[in-house]
Amino acid sequence: MITKGDKVLFFSIILLSFLIFAGFQVYGFAEGKTYVLIEVDGKLFQKISLGQTSPDLKITVPVKTGENVVEIEKDRVRMLFAQCPDEDCVRQGWISRPGQMIVCLPNKMVIKIQSDKSIKQDVDEIVY
Amino acid sequence: MQKHRKKIFLSLLVSFGSVLHFIENMIPVPFPVPGAKLGLANIMSLIAIAFYGLKEGLMVTVIRSIIGALLSGSFSSLLYSMTGGILSTVVMAFAYKHFKNVFSLVGISLLGGVTHNFAQVTVASLILSTFGLYVYLPFLMIIGLFTGLFTGLAAYFVKQNLETTFIQLDFFGEEQSNETK
Numbered sequence: 001m002i003t004k005g006d007k008v009l010f011f012s013i014i015l016l017s018f019l020i021f022a023g024f025q026v027y028g029f030a031e032g033k034t035y036v037l038i039e040v041d042g043k044l045f046q047k048i049s050l051g052q053t054s055p056d057l058k059i060t061v062p063v064k065t066g067e068n069v070v071e072i073e074k075d076r077v078r079m080l081f082a083q084c085p086d087e088d089c090v091r092q093g094w095i096s097r098p099g100q101m102i103v104c105l106p107n108k109m110v111i112k113i114q115s116d117k118s119i120k121q122d123v124d125e126i127v128y
Numbered sequence: 129m130q131k132h133r134k135k136i137f138l139s140l141l142v143s144f145g146s147v148l149h150f151i152e153n154m155i156p157v158p159f160p161v162p163g164a165k166l167g168l169a170n171i172m173s174l175i176a177i178a179f180y181g182l183k184e185g186l187m188v189t190v191i192r193s194i195i196g197a198l199l200s201g202s203f204s205s206l207l208y209s210m211t212g213g214i215l216s217t218v219v220m221a222f223a224y225k226h227f228k229n230v231f232s233l234v235g236i237s238l239l240g241g242v243t244h245n246f247a248q249v250t251v252a253s254l255i256l257s258t259f260g261l262y263v264y265l266p267f268l269m270i271i272g273l274f275t276g277l278f279t280g281l282a283a284y285f286v287k288q289n290l291e292t293t294f295i296q297l298d299f300f301g302e303e304q305s306n307e308t309k
């Protein structure tokens with residue numbers, strides 16, 4: 001009674017939903033404000049909102065071995081200068097999407113981009 | 129007589145569907161996803177499609193949605209269930225007509241469930257004008273897959289049972305000859 005076509009359909013729907021889910025994970029939410037969070041040693045150092053109107057900034061962050069410099073330009077962020085020996089974080093370049101992050105491991109410094117999940121709050125107010 | 133039998137059968141399907149819709153609203157959904165539900169009433173649309181076709185399926189779905197909304201009292205949900213119901217019925221009828229050999233009733237029910245979810249999310253995001261609602265689509269699809277499996281199996285057994293009963297009762301066949309006697 002369950003045909004081969006049914007099974008193929010079943011698994012292709014599972015695959016499709018995972019693809020959509022993955023797509024949202026990669027590209028983040030299209031809406032909502034995004035913030036950049038700079039954390040040093042697990043503690044929040046600064047939280048700056050990103051957007052087309054935000055000014056270009058260079059932020060100096062004191063870390064264990066000296067100072068790192070973070071550059072913010074409109075809606076993207078990068079590590080401009082780091083004191084660590086390998087400078088992986090600098091080579092990573094710009095990040096702009098929610099969920100992305102730059103990590104400077106030797107200095108225990110993290111730059112994260114997050115979005116406020118305003119979409120989810122909207123949804124909770126609907127009465128179905 | 130044949131015509132009346134069809135009318136009575138379809139109205140029975142509508143009333144069963146409305147009751148299932150009502151009962152379904154009382155069952156709490158264990159998922160925190162808006163719009164997730166069992167879709168038991170879909171069994172009736174599936175049977176209408178299987179025995180008659182697209183037109184009758186649409187009739188059952190539309191009337192059942194209106195009565196269900198009146199029963200549950202939440203008329204705002206009519207928009208969601210109506211668009212989802214119409215679109216999924218059209219897709220299911222098309223699949224039943226053209227891909228009958230590929231999919232059984234279970235597969236057609238799966239297709240209908242996923243289409244229903246998609247239509248619902250689309251309507252909701254048009255109303256709220258945030259396309260971020262599509263985030264919920266994969267979760268709804270996975271839930272819809274399992275509820276669709278269940279409704280499809282239920283519809284399959286109901287259809288088999290009805291078919292044997294109908295053959296015994298001569299539901300579709302030579303009834304008129306008895307009438308004329």
